Amino acid sequence: MLELIRSVFESTEQLAVWGALTGSIGTVTGALSLYLRFRQQKRDQVKLKCEVNFDHEFHHGSNPRKKYKIVVRSIGRRPVTIDHAQYRLGPLAFPEKLQRWAKWRKGEWVRNVEPKTKSSLIEGTKIEIPIDAESISFEHVYKVKIVDQTGRFWPVSWPSRKKIQTITHYKELDNLAEENTRQKVTLHGFEFQKKFKLAIHWNPETGKKTPMKGRSFEFSSHKQYTDKVSVLKQEKIPIFLKTGTSDFDS
Known part of the structure; x- marks a missing residue:
């Protein structure tokens, strides 16, 4: 009788261990599956990388020409069309510069520059938007954003005023x-x-x-x-x- 009871308890313990093990495996598998689905969803979304490039172009017989541009790269899998680059400007003096957020919300102190051609960007492609240094005062630029055709804003890695003075x-x-x-x-x-x-x-x-x-x-x-x-x-x-x-x- 004691041997029978002992065998029942051993079987119960084995089943409990097996249940805990399979439950843990199921939990890990479910969490991994959820993570992979989330990662796939993120990769399938629109994603842009926006940078600036300040350079000069050589032409024989003439002085080098400024070649400043914003480079927009698509690193997401969903196609996207760029509508324009938006420069948010403002004065430097205090307290006038505190008005800039209210002005931007009203569409003031803002300059929009459209690309020469509007085309759909797929993953791994890019578009370049020239920067007109003669008409845009770098000193008064606070922020630069890229706006796609859905109205979504993408920040541009715009350097500080001090750094701009150096790189230009x-x-x-x-x-x-x-x-x-x-x-x-x-x-x-x-x-x-x-x-x-x-x-x-x-x-x-x-x-x-x-x-x-x-x-x-x-x-x-x-x-x-x-x-x-x-x-x-x-x-x-x-x-x-x-x-x-x-x-x-x-």
Whole structure:
């Protein structure tokens, strides 16, 4: 009789352990399934990454041109169409600047800039919206947002005023153009974003001044820049104008 009771208790304990084990597995499986469904749903939604890029573009025979833009990338699986970029502006002086939130709600102190073309962005694609530095005062920009065609706002990673002054700093250092009946060469040097850049263009075919070939250099210090310019002006450019032999690639 005692052995029978003992076997019943052992069977009950085994069943209890087995029940607890299967229950734990079910709970973990359910939680994992819920997490995967939530993750899939998040991935299937619209998601944009909005950044700014401040750069300059070289063109031989002319000074570098500003090439400022907002880059909008789609990193979600659902297609989205960009309607416009919105700049929220305002004064810097106190207490006038405290009015900016009320003004923005009324649609004042706001400037909207539409992209050149409106197209649907799918995952992995991007669109670029130029920034007109002549008509937008960076000093008075508080926020920049991208607005899609559903009216949803996406914040742009806009730098602080102090950082903008650094990354948009531009100073021309050299501007040289020399030519004779057979050769032509131009040299442009400038300081930009705490770096020193140099571009030289020349006609590779003697006696034929177009098209031009170009080479650009970038230096981290002013001394490196001036050393390179000195070699070009005193040695390589005079030799090229005299003989047509170019050695500007190194």
